[in-house]
Amino acid sequence: MAHHQVLIIGGGNAGLSIASKLLIQNSSLKIGIIEPSEKHYYQPAWTLVGGGAFDVNDTIKNEKDYIPKGTTWIKDAVATFEPEQNQVTCKSGDKHTYDYMVVVPGIQLDWHKVKGLKETLGKNGVTSNYLVEYAPYTWELLRNFKGGNAIFTNPNTPIKCGGAPQKIMYLAGDYILKNGLQPKTNIHFYSGGGIIFGVKKYADVLNQVIARYKIKTHFKHNLVEINGPNKKAFFEDENGNRIEQAFDFIHVTPPQSAPDFIKNSPLAVPGNAFGWVDVDKFTTQHNRYPNIFSCGDASSLPNAKTGAAIRKQAPVLVENLLHIMKGGKLDAKYTGYGSCPLVTGYGKLVLAEFDYDNNPMETFPFNQGKERWSMWMLKTKVLPWMYWNRILQGRA
Ligand SMILES: Cc1cc2nc3c(=O)[nH]c(=O)nc-3n(C[C@H](O)[C@H](O)[C@H](O)COP(=O)(O)OP(=O)(O)OC[C@H]3O[C@@H](n4cnc5c(N)ncnc54)[C@H](O)[C@@H]3O)c2cc1C
Numbered sequence: 001m002a003h004h005q006v007l008i009i010g011g012g013n014a015g016l017s018i019a020s021k022l023l024i025q026n027s028s029l030k031i032g033i034i035e036p037s038e039k040h041y042y043q044p045a046w047t048l049v050g051g052g053a054f055d056v057n058d059t060i061k062n063e064k065d066y067i068p069k070g071t072t073w074i075k076d077a078v079a080t081f082e083p084e085q086n087q088v089t090c091k092s093g094d095k096h097t098y099d100y101m102v103v104v105p106g107i108q109l110d111w112h113k114v115k116g117l118k119e120t121l122g123k124n125g126v127t128s129n130y131l132v133e134y135a136p137y138t139w140e141l142l143r144n145f146k147g148g149n150a151i152f153t154n155p156n157t158p159i160k161c162g163g164a165p166q167k168i169m170y171l172a173g174d175y176i177l178k179n180g181l182q183p184k185t186n187i188h189f190y191s192g193g194g195i196i197f198g199v200k201k202y203a204d205v206l207n208q209v210i211a212r213y214k215i216k217t218h219f220k221h222n223l224v225e226i227n228g229p230n231k232k233a234f235f236e237d238e239n240g241n242r243i244e245q246a247f248d249f250i251h252v253t254p255p256q257s258a259p260d261f262i263k264n265s266p267l268a269v270p271g272n273a274f275g276w277v278d279v280d281k282f283t284t285q286h287n288r289y290p291n292i293f294s295c296g297d298a299s300s301l302p303n304a305k306t307g308a309a310i311r312k313q314a315p316v317l318v319e320n321l322l323h324i325m326k327g328g329k330l331d332a333k334y335t336g337y338g339s340c341p342l343v344t345g346y347g348k349l350v351l352a353e354f355d356y357d358n359n360p361m362e363t364f365p366f367n368q369g370k371e372r373w374s375m376w377m378l379k380t381k382v383l384p385w386m387y388w389n390r391i392l393q394g395r396a
Contacts, residue, residue, distance in 0.1 A: 002074075004032035006321070007088065007098035009078050010105035011035030011063060013043075013307045013391070014296035014314060018102055020068045020394025021318040032096060033067060034088070036077040040066050041132055042387050044307060047164055047343060048380060050129040050138030050251070051171035058384070059132065066392050078105070081265045083289045100291045100321060103267060103277050107160050107297035107305060110255040117252060120228025128252045129168055141249045142172055147184030148248030150176070151233060153223045155255040156192025158274065160297050160305040163340040163352070165189075165253040166196070166206070172251075173213025174345035187215045188245065190235050192222040201360055201369045202342065202352040209344045209371070218243075223252065258298050267292065269300050276300035281356070283330040284317040290324070293317050295334075303356055304338030311391065312337040337361055341379045349375035 006022060008015045011033045019031050040063045048054035067073045076090040087097045109130055111118045120126045127138040150172055154165040169189055176185050189210075196210070196217065197203040210217060218235070221243065225234040233250055235243045262268055263275025267286065270278070277294035278287045281301055286292035295313035297305045312334060319332035336356025343349050348371040355361045362368045368375070390396035 001095045001097060002032065002072075003097045004072070005030040005098070006032075006100045006102065007096055008033045008102045008104065009088065010103070010298070011037075011040070011067060011073070012104065012106050012296070013387075014104035014310045015102070016040075016066055016068065016392045017310060017314045017394055018104065018295075018318055019071050020392065021314055022322070023068055023070055024394050025318065025322055027070065031068075031071040032074055032098075033071055034074045034076055034078055034090065034096065035063060035067075036075060036091075038063055038075075042384055044161065044341075044379075044387075045384055046129045046132060046135040047167045047171070049135035050127075050142075050168045051175070051343070051346070052139040052143060053171070053346065053380065056132065056136050061388065066388075068393070079261055081267055083266055083292065086291065098291075100293070100325065102317065102321070103262070103292060103294040103298065104296045105259050105262065105298050107256050108259045110157075110257055113255045114223050114252070115225040116228065117226050117254070120226055121252070124228030125231060125247060125249050126226060126228050126252065127250070128254065129164065130254060138168060138251060142175055145172075145176070145181065145185075145249055147181050148186075149246055150185060150187045151245060151247045151250040152187070152189050153233075153250070153252050154189070154191040154193060155253055156222045157255045157257060158305060159253060159256045161340065162304050163197075163342045165191070165251070167343040168251050169215065170209055170213065170342075170344045171346065172249075173209075173215060174348075177213060178346075182214060187213060189215050189217045190221040190223060190233075190245070191217070191219050194219050197342075197352070199352060199354045199358045199360060202350055205350050205369055205371065206342065206344070226250070226252070262298055267294075272300075281336070282333040283320050284313060284334060285320060285324075285330060293321055301334070301336075303336045304340060304354075306338060306340060307387070307391070308339035308341075308353075309337060311396070314394075335361070341375065341383070343376070343379065344371050347373050347376050349379055351375045351378065
């Protein structure tokens with residue numbers, strides 16, 4: 001049994017940024033990070049990998065090279081939480097105790113919720129940028145595409161990067177247009193949601209993009225089954241009707257929820273099927289266990305689940321955690337800032353930034369509701385560099 005002043009569950013985007021930021025403020029803290037993976041991934045670039053615009057190898061690095069110096073990496077996975085004893089139990093059977101805990105293990109991809117999907121993923125024209133091993137397959141399918149039905153799905157659950165199901169569709173739409181395939185192609189967007197984007201300013205430009213690529217949208221249609229060998233996808237609409245759609249190429253965004261070990265723990269929002277870690281939406285403190293904090297994809301913070309949002313959540317969490325360690329108050333408040341770099345074609349991007357109430361919260365002194373090459377450069381060059389060199393080090 002090992003004891004840590006601060007125990008962090010998950011060494012992903014949020015976990016490493018928070019550990020680094022804590023150490024910048026107080027280098028004497030004893031921090032343990034429980035993280036099972038040898039590799040660390042820059043997931044936002046998987047969209048670009050799927051579009052043939054980024055090398056997948058540049059999205060994968062060794063976790064050990066990014067674990068902040070001065071912290072202890074516990075290479076294990078948490079299985080259960082015993083918050084009354086300030087303790088966690090890992091898959092190995094080891095137990096760890098803490099004074100304070102930060103729970104940031106990301107989101108779970110629920111492939112099993114779509115019948116036939118797991119069996120056919122990565123073959124038969126069925127792909128997903130949500131897994132590092134299949135993002136290159138998306139590009140393989142696209143560059144071999146000769147026309148037919150190209151289908152893109154978006155589930156009816158919250159997902160990480162709400163824009164990702166559309167971004168790959170717009171890259172494909174641009175590829176199809178530029179290669180003269182539009183006359184013999186049908187692009188369909190099947191979404192479990194009811195609208196293209198929650199912020200009107202950005203929805204307006206996306207609707208123009210959809211018209212440019214001649215995309216047919218079907219809202220409130222949820223993917224329920226895939227038959228890979230027969231190249232058929234089945235959707236359910238809001239009235240429970242079953243719709244059959246033939247495909248030549250299908251990019252699937254899986255249903256998502258909190259990891260099962262969170263869902264089945266006392267930390268989860270009571271009675272909520274998605275099972276997020278139950279935190280206050282402004283302070284990031286757990287609603288029932290004051291020495292526990294969470295943010296990022298696994299948390300109940302009710303906004304876009306993105307790395308961009310974590311950049312604004314992490315400083316709030318760190319400030320509040322350090323305050324209560326000194327017996328102070330939770331002064332820092334998260335505004336709900338979320339951002340989505342909406343790739344709308346090769347060399348084109350709309351940088352959506354907004355708060356909890358879907359009001360735009362833009363960074364740049366120009367209209368971000370326009371497609372821009374400069375924002376494409378931000379996504380393809382600046383942000384990946386910042387991630388590996390500043391964000392994980394707690395310096396951005
Ligand atoms: C295709 C795609 C496109 C995206 N595009 C963008 C974008 O353009 N912009 C943007 O800002 N964001 C984007 N995102 C989202 C972004 O990657 C996530 O929001 C971000 O990584 C979430 O950080 P996190 O720390 O909460 O989770 P993660 O970074 O996923 O890290 C979670 C960590 O917890 C670990 N873990 C899991 N289980 C356990 C356990 N039992 N015990 C201990 N540790 C555990 C995992 O191994 C992992 O390292 C995209 C994601 C995808 C998949």
